[in-house]
Amino acid sequence: MAEGDDVNGEVLRKRDRVKRAFRRLKNAIKNKLRKKRQKDPPGDDETETVGSEVEAVVSEEETQKREERLEEDRKRAEEILQRLQEREELERKEEALEEERREREKKERLESLERLEKARAKRELEEKERAEAEAKAKVEAAAEAERVKAKLSVTEKEAQELERVAAEKAEQERVAAEKAEQERVAAEKAEQERVAAEKAEQERVAAEKAAAEKAEKAELERVASEKAAAEKAEQEKIAAVKAEQERIAAEKAAAEKAEQERIAAEKAEQERIAAEKAEQERIVAAEKAEQERIAAERAEQEKIAAAAAEKAEQERLAALPQNTVDVAVIGGGVSGLTAARSLKKKNPKLNIQILEKAATLGGRVNSDVTSTGFTLDRGFAVFIDSYPESKKLLNIPKLKLQPFQPGAFVVTSEGWKDGKALGGDSGPIKISRVADPLRRPMDLFSAVLSPVGTFVDKVRVIPLLYHVFKSSVDEIFDEAETSTLVALKERWGFSDQFICQFFAPFLQGIYLADLNDQSSRMFHFIFKCFSEGSACLPEGGMKAVPKQLEADLSNFISGMDIATGCSVSGFEAVEDAYLVKALKPDGSKFNVKADKVILATEASTAYEIMDADEPARPPQRSVGCIYYSLSTQPPVKDPILVLNGEKEKGTLVKPINNLCFPSVVSSSYAPPGKHLCSVTILGPTMDLFRKDDGAIDEEKLDAAVRSHLVKWFPEVGGEISNRWETLKVYDVMNAQPAQFGGKYSANFNGGRKAKELLGVELPENVVVCGDHQSSATLNGALESAVNAAKALL
């Protein structure tokens, strides 16, 4: 009993110890929680430490999170307490059960002990009874033996009987003893069994005790492990709390750090904002400056724009048609003036605007009058009074024409033998007359005797003259076309000498090209004109021709406007008319809106205005002319053309192609007491005197011409060299369009359509005129103008 009490006491003590441990743990947790609550009231610390400035920026969210975490901690602590209380309750129940179990075991153990005690007492009693029975038996056996012995003395038989009975008895006794022994053994066995049972019981009890102890130990271990677990849990809890504290501390530190970082960031942000603000201010300032600049610029631009707008307005106003007319005539040369006049004659109501680039009208038929009273045609030109169109369109008498003598003087310097020139200055300079005895019968003798050409040549002139006399102009232009050289040589059989000495300088002076590049038609046409009429000079120069046309135009009271100095750049269709765009010399615009347009410029410009392809433009021929004033009598007293009949011509040494003294033909060309010498130099020869910039080296040309003249007229060589005064050098580009062969051939009587600029189809209500449309002569210009006017109406 004492041993069981010890065990129970030990269990109870252990249980108390566990309980106390739990209680201590619980209190510790409670204290910690209380301290924690006191120490970390939710959100206070941060609020205090961070300060009011920081407090303002701690986000509500963060505070809430912190409170939530503390609330979670509190809840976890409550849960732990709750579990501890439950645990206590459970322990109490377990203790009660344990108590009950222990009571029961104690009772069982007591009962078992009582049973063992009874069994032991019974066994002791049985052994005592057995020992007493054995002792009684032994006593009875000894008494029997004594009685037997006493009887043996009686008889032997009896003795034997007695012995037998004694043996039997002994046997019985042995059996009884054996039985008793067996019983004893059985009893002993039973006892042994009992003892064994008792031992087993003891063992059982011991085992039970051991089991109980084991259970107790297990329980203790369990309690210990529970305690350990609890302690561990507590430690973990403490660790958790510590971790939580650390976490909170870390959190706090992190929060502080974050806060510091936030403050730093905020500071940085503030700095950034400040920098940004400064930058913005700078940008604003820059923007403001830029805006001011833009405003200034805009103001400037507006000013410029206003000026531009004003200018544009002026330009627009200037661009507006200054004149709205029925017909605009571009070009105030002979053809343009004639076309305008033809139109006006046909329909006087027409409003016509002539736009002329130059300051004066007349184009290539023009003259300058020097301050000293010389009339200088812009390049040597003659008026042939037999031109068919001239006769029809011009008032010839009014031109006060002064004719050249028919034929020409031909200067020769080399000898000819067997039809070939001997070359160089192989002969004396001779000036010989090539006469036209048909027109000047008195020249027949000199013509026959003239060294220029053979007799046969002179005879062969007759069929040529016959041909051109009998052929109409139309017939001439219908003939098969060859070069003039071929016609002269092959058709008419003239000698090289005659061609070289007469036809070449004569025709080249007119067509400004080699005989190879001249049309046989043009040769026949011009030979006809020269033969039927006279080459003349109008009074006042060639300018008299356009002057007459201009004067005719001025007779129209209204509807005729002439603007000089207006260069037309082009024209474009506007609505159902054309806007002809022109520029004045001062650069201002002068535009004309016209229903119809006549293009009357020279060929090259006509192509430019129409913006036509270069290949369509015919080649242009050029010529030069140098004028000298003479205070003495000219070396040639006759009004006649002087031709260079030398083989060598058109060189630097012999540049002259032909010359004349216009003042001898028409005194109007020179002031009184003076004479005018006109020297013609063909284009290719002029090119020999061009400088790098394309301009003519006039001094060089003048010197070469004078030198050449001195050779021709050595008798006045000194005069020529020293006293002749150079008046002007004309370098006439685009003097004539080339007209020979193929698409550039000459066409008389409007063989070319006025509605087509060669190779370029013209738009509706636009026509073209000019010498390039007919023959490259004054006659051709007039004729093309008439055709253009007809085509337009």
Ligand SMILES: Cc1cc2nc3c(=O)[nH]c(=O)nc-3n(C[C@H](O)[C@H](O)[C@H](O)COP(=O)(O)OP(=O)(O)OC[C@H]3O[C@@H](n4cnc5c(N)ncnc54)[C@H](O)[C@@H]3O)c2cc1C
């Ligand atoms: C040196 C020389 C000698 C000549 N000798 C003879 C001769 O002896 N016999 C003979 O029959 N023919 C001669 N001719 C040829 C004759 O002069 C021309 O065939 C004739 O003048 C052509 O007249 P036109 O109206 O067709 O052209 P142009 O007289 O050239 O008239 C064209 C006009 O258009 C003007 N113009 C040009 N561009 C523009 C523009 N963009 N805007 C406005 N106006 C513009 C020009 O200023 C010019 O006034 C000679 C020519 C020259 C140059």
